[in-house]
Every structure is written in C-alpha cells, then in structure tokens.
Amino acid sequence: MDKEDIKVSIVYIIKDTGCPCQYGIRSILEETLSLFEIIVLDLSNSNETIDVIHDIQDNSVRYIKASSGFVELFKQGISQSKGEYISFLESDCVISADKLKKQYDYLKSNLDDDCVCTGVNFHDYCNFKIEGRYSSNELIYEIIFCNPVFFSSLMFRKSSLMRFNFSSGLYKGSNIFSNSYALLADMIMNNFKIGSLGEYLVSCKLQQRVPDADFKLQIMMIQTEFLNYIASEIVLLDSNAIDEINEYIALFENRQLDFDSLRLKIATLYKSKFILSKPPKSKRKILFCIPNLSHGGAEKQLITWLENLDYSLFEIDLLLFNKYGVYLKDIPTEVNWFTLDYFEKYTIKEYDIEVAFLEGSATKFIANRKTNAKKHAWVRTDLYNLHYTRVFFKDLQEEISCYLKFDKILFNTKETLPRFIERFGDIPVDKSVVYNLTDRQKIIRLSNEYSVKRNNEITLCCIGRLDAEKAYDRLLFVLGDLKDNGLSFYLWIIGEGSLRISLEETIRKLSLEENVTLLGFCDNPFPYLKGCDVFVHTSIAEGYANVVAEAICLGKPILATNTVGPSELLDDGRYGCLVKNDYREIYEALRELITNKELRDDLSKKALERSSIFDLNMRMKRIMEILS
Template identity: 35%
Template sequence: MKTKRTIFILINTLRGGGAEKVLIDILRRINFDRYEITLGLVFPSGVHINKIPSQVKLIYLMPENPFFSRLLNKIMFEWPNKIGVDFLTKIFINIRFNETYDLEVAFMEGLSTKYLRYKNNRNKRIAWVHTDLKNNHYTSSLFESVSEESRFYNSYDQIIFVSKESMLEFNEMFGVPKNKQLVQSNLIPRSEILYKSEEFQVSKSKFTIVSVGRLEIQKAFYRLIEVAKFLKNEGYEFEIWLIGEGELEADLKAQVQNLDLTSEVQFLGYKHNPYPYIKAADLYLNTSITEGYPLSVCEAICLGKVVVCTSSPGSREILGDNEFGIITYHESYAIFSSIKQLIDTPELFEEYEEKSLERAKIFDEKKTMREIENILG
C-alpha cells in the first residue's frame, strides 16, 4: 500500500475571510487517498471550523483555556519584537507543533508565515500570498523591518501567489528569487455556487447593489456608503445589501445614520450562504483598497452579475481592461459615476451581464484542484 504524503497547513484562523474559505474549499475536494492533512490554527476560532472535513486532523497553537490564551496572546502579539519573546515563541511553537511532515504550508501572510518558519522539524516549505502586500502591508507590525520579513520569505522553498500582478508587487518589496515563485489562481467552486444560489429566494423591489466582505479597513466600505449618498442625491431608487461582519460595523452604521441612508443601506451580517442574495441583486460592488484575487467578485461573475470594482491586481486579472466588468479609480465619485452610467444605459448593463457569464467559464474547479495537488506533490 502506497504511503500517503503528510502535509501540515498553518493558517491564522478560520474566520469569514476569502483565504479561509478558499482553504476550506480545497480541503473539501482534496484526495485523501493521496494526502494525510493536519491543519494548524494559530487561534481556535472562526465560522468555518465546522466545515473542516473529518479526515483532517486539527490542532491549535493557542490553547483553548481562556486564561492561558490571553496570557500567551499578550506575550506573543502585543510584544512581538521584544527581546526574548521570539525565543520563547519558538519554544512554544515547537511544543505545540512537534511532528514532522513531508510538506509544510503557511496558507496566509503574517503570523502563519512567521510561525511556520520557527518550526525545527522541516522538509519542504511553501508560503501562500493572498493579497497585494505592497498596497496592503498589514503584516508589517509582526516584523522588525521589511528586510526581516524578506528574510522569512526567502527561507521558504516556494511562494504561491494568487495573481500575477500581486507577485510583481511583492517582488518590488521583497525580491524573492524567480525560481521560487508560482502563480496559482484561487479555487472557485462554480457548480457549488450555482447550486447554493437556488437554496432559497430573496425578494427585492428596487435596483439592488450587493457587496460581501469583512467590515475592515482594507475593504473600504465607507466608499460604498458615500456612493449611496451620491445615488440618493441624484434621485435614484435603490437599495444596497452589505453582507459581512467585522470590527468596523459600528463605525459604518454610524456613517449610514449620519448621512440619512438607513432606508437605502442594509447591513445583513455574516451569511453562511450569500449566493441567493448575490443572485437576486442587480449589481455587485467591490470597493477594496487592494485585492490579491477577490473571491467575492469571482462568485458574482459565476452568477452572471454585472461587477463594478476598484482597481487592484486581482480585479484587473479577473475583469481585464473593463472587458468583463467595470474597474474604477479609488474615489467614491468615480465608483458612483460608473454605476450611474450602467443604470442610465440599459444596453451597456445587458452587455456586461453577458460578458460576466462568458468570463465565468474560466473557473474550472477540477483543473484548479489538479494544479493545487501538483503543487502539494
């Protein structure tokens, strides 16, 4: 009997983000006759934990005991660059993650990439980069300098990028040898998206815009609310559905209240199945500061939605030069102008609906899984 290839995958949490969902989609489709998977979580939390296949062994870095978890959290994350803390962190990581694997994968930037490097037992290591770190360098506080972060990345055997442009932006910062780099598009389970979009019906009575994502700085949902104000001032009848949760929810709701948009902007919270809402809406809007490969945009395209998206490496790779959707500048008025043009020009709107369905054909989940399994070996 052939021995299975043992793989350890480390990710920060399984919260409701795009990278986390991609990982779950991969694990649900991977060949367990070929691989023995152990999944490590830095934090024992996230909405996707109950979706982990039973064949996957799950281990946590942070203990589930609240007292010890708070203590370690303070030491490891509030003082990440203090003298002696790195040394203690390395010891703790090697106690918690003490087994040897054929392949180790840091599936996210930041903590996963840093902590996997601390493991003593190692064969081949891969780091996955899901964002444009040049324009969204959210990991900077975890390293003493860009040079230190670069050394961590250079210690990996291979780095996987979700888009070509995000790889080029990464190279401007970190300069990893080209023979270590590979672009691999995210897994987009098109057939499942179409199936789940039929699970229930969502009714609407006005032109409806939908947006999905964590309510955090990088998603720039304040722009969406400003767009709503412009649309209202122009006299349009519309509704915006914002699906997601996060630390900025109170601030965004206050902005909606202050701009008198409570009838127009609806906060729907996190949805395990957002697809019926995306299907029911007329237009999908992405306002992010940057994206490596925007998962929600891909999902909207699978459902034939017209997409308006701020410019980023991922959006340009998916939508082309306004060929399959409209890419705008990072200004609320520019986003509004693009939406206004679509509403006012029905033939243009219909053209982009057709283009969206055409573009959805690139999402071949079987082909993508073959490519990912080739990476895993």
C-alpha cells in the first residue's frame, strides 16, 4: 500500500505476554474503513506476537520490537505512522467493525477537534462502561477525579500530535495507566480539543496487574499539576474566587484538609462556575458495596433489588471486594460492576448515594470513603446476639465511629434496630426500618420449574448456609432423638458452608444417613420447598430470614426459633410455630408437627393468609423513595 493511500494508522501496543493479540488485530482487519495500516509495537518478552502476525498473513501489518517507556512508545508510534490520523489500541482490546470509520468521518467533519473518543465496555474483573460523550467542561471536571477517557478509544489527528510538546516531567515509571492519565491531562492543559462519540465501540478485558510502588504518588503528582491549571481557569473566569482557593490551599498546607478533600473542593468550585447552568442529569448515581455474591441471604436480596430497580431513574454501580459467588451470573446487564482493585484504580464517578449493603467490611469501606455522597449502611442481622462484625474493627469504638459517618442506618426488621442500639448505643444518625423484598410471584413460578422425588415419610426442609449460627448440629441431635423414639421422617438441608464435613460426621454418628441429605447449594431451591411437609428454621440468631418469607409464600407449615426476623414474619407465632432457642422446645414442636397432620394443615392455611403482606411494588416504592 502506498503512503498516500493510508488514511489511518493503528498503533497496536503489546504490553505483556498473555494478551490475546490475535483477536484485537483481527477486529481491526474486519473494519469497514479501508486504507489503514497496523503498526505493532511489541513491549513483551515473547516471540508469540511474531507467530500471530505470520499466521494472519496481511501486508498491512508491520511489526516493531518497541523500546520501553511510555513517552518513547508514543513517539515511536507517531514517527512510524503514515496515516493522516492515528489510533492507539492496546492488546487486551477489540474494536467494533465501524469504530475507525466513524472516528475518521468525525474528524473529517470537525476540523477544530484534535482527537475523538468513543465509549468503552470493560469486562472480566469488572463489567462497566466509560462513556464517550463529554462536553469540554465536563471532561475537565471528570479528569480531576480520574481518567474518563481510555486511550484505546481515541483517534488523533496526526498534525495535532506533531505540534504537541511531549515533556518528560509527568511521565515517570512504567505504569501505562498513570502515564496515559498524565498525557491526557497534559493535552487538556495545552488546549487540546477532544471530541466524542456517544457509542461504545471498544471492548476491553482488563488484566490483573500489581501497580508500581509509587503509583499513588504518580497520580497525586499529576493531579496536583492539573489542580493548579483548574485553579487558574477558575480565577480567569471569576477573580473573586482566588480567596476561596487560597483558603483551601492553606487548610491543606496546615494538614487540616487531606489531598482528596482539596481535590473535591476545587472540583466542586469548578463545577459551580462552568457546569452549574447545565440541566442536571435525571438519573441518580448509586454505588452498592458488598464483599461478594456468595449464597447468603443478603447477596440474594441485593440481586432482587437490582432486578426490580427502575433504571430510567437510577444509574447503578456494584462494588465487589472479590469476584466470587453463585449470584454473579444474575447481575442485571444495566448494572456496572467492579472488583475492588479496579474500582480504586479506574473509577471516575461522583455518586449521589453510596450503600454498604452488608455489615462489617463493606460498612467500614464506605464509611471511610472521602466523597460528597450520602452514605447508607444496611444492618441485616441481630448484632447484639451475633456480633460477628467485630473481627473487621480493632475495637467497638472504631465500629461506632464508622456508623457515625453515615447519613442513614437502615434495618430490615423492627427488632434489629433496638438490638443494634443495645450493642452500639443510640448513635445520632437517622435510622429506619425497610423490609426485604420478597417477589412472591417469582417464587411461585420457580417452585414449578421442576419436580422433586420424595418418599412417603414426612419430609422436612431447611435452607441456609452450613454455618454455626444456623445451628444444624443441634437440629441433627433433635432428629436423632426423634428417630430413637420411633418417629419416621426425612430431611433435606439445602445450602453450603464451612461446617459440611462436621455435619456429615454428625449424621454418621447419629445413624441418620437414611434420614438426612445435604443437598448443597441449589440455584433454585423452591421445588424442594414446595415439596416438603414442614419448613424448619432453627437458627441461633437471624435477621429478616428471607427463607422464612419464601416458605410463607408457598404456604408451608413453619417451625422457627424465636429470633428477630422469624418472630416478625410469623407475628409472634400467629402464622407459624415459634419456639424458644431451646433444645427441648424444638424437640417437642417438631414431634408434634411430624405426627399431627391437622396442625400442619392449619399452619399451611395461616401461611398462605400471611403471604398477602409481601407486596413487591409497595416495598420497592419505599426503597426507591430512600434512594431518591
């Protein structure tokens, strides 16, 4: 291809081994735009790239073993390019079939812009989108927090890059993220004009990498330089603002204001001067935080929330400390989710509300975030009788201090609130009760999804994690005594957890192998719940107890210990058999339920009567009022 025929040069950067570069290169070759070249700059220590290019056999691809250093890499790509426009693409990205064509057409039509960006979809260790549509003032505001433009989404006018003075002051270290962030900030400070396309035309799989030791220092240095620029822009527009800026700087220098707070105050001041006149976006930005999406009640409840939120009103992000759990596959497509590592490195949003959806580590994390967001903490269990969260704090006072940083503390039962006060005192933060969501129609539908086999014996069912608080070992000893006294029954235990091996040993010790089955975690347990004769829930401590609500929806006779959630759901025993947290009471009540069909039928009718309280729309309306 002759030099004059090339319109666009794609600089394809191989950063390390293990990146599947053939997918990115092939996505370029499938582009609708013709007359382009691909310059492969290989920074890896492998010959794998050469083999891939040889297999592709396309003369538009040129291979160069690249030098190290970000600025050198960038300059090398520019010097080797033949096109009028240059697009940089990293090897963990693929592009849509019309990305280059759309960006090329944009720059041909918008002669004042030096480059144009698109939106980016990220996946694997995160699933979120970076928008490609920013006004110039919005872009400046967003970059104060972190880079809102991903370099693989950009196409540059080569003439703009040629006149740009690549200084070396900000470009230090080997971390490509901090260097690209510095480069973009430097371009904006030198009046580079960045256009945008609102479409998501790049898909990127972020690899897990350990940041350089001085990564945070690099970012802080870049942001300090940029804040000086922002402050000067504010003063140019409004000279009276200089006193306010100097006051912030003095507080920072006297260590009365940390750097993140200084950054936030100057950003807010810039927004008030340059963006305030713009009509506010209608969607509220909400961040939910939870350690993972394992098979617990809180995790399941979060998914129910996310399934029922109105996404025309809310923009939802989900932060997971670990990419783990059976409910990962159930995250709605409208939700952007992140693991902690990528959230701290790449997140760019200022949220309206940040929600710690579970006690303990999530509460501590959200409490200590220095943002302007309203903060909500959710308490989902009886922290007086089961203070499991103490392991996350050095002492009780630190846990109290975290709760004091919240604007609201929300409880999923009436009784968890006074138990919370017994443990922590009456913390002066707004407190209210918001019941869990129970989707009755979905539960009934799922209960008919498949059928389960059972014998002619009375069948009991338990659902919950195999953890100490569920007290399955106590229940097994009760069943052992019932069997020794001649009663016939069968028990399904649905759930997984750390006590499986111990419970299996107890089952063998009590000769209950023919009476009890540990079914493990079940993605849809409702056919088992529908098929049982009695639902048994004998926890030592409990919050709302979603499984009790689900059993009520299916009209099951229920035996539960008198913990806070089941007590409320069964109205102190009016709609089910509620017993003390006592071995003998559990034994007597279970014996009566196994032998008395009339009692089971009566409790089944009462459960169906009680199920009318689960009005999903009414409870969802209450939740959306809180988030609004």
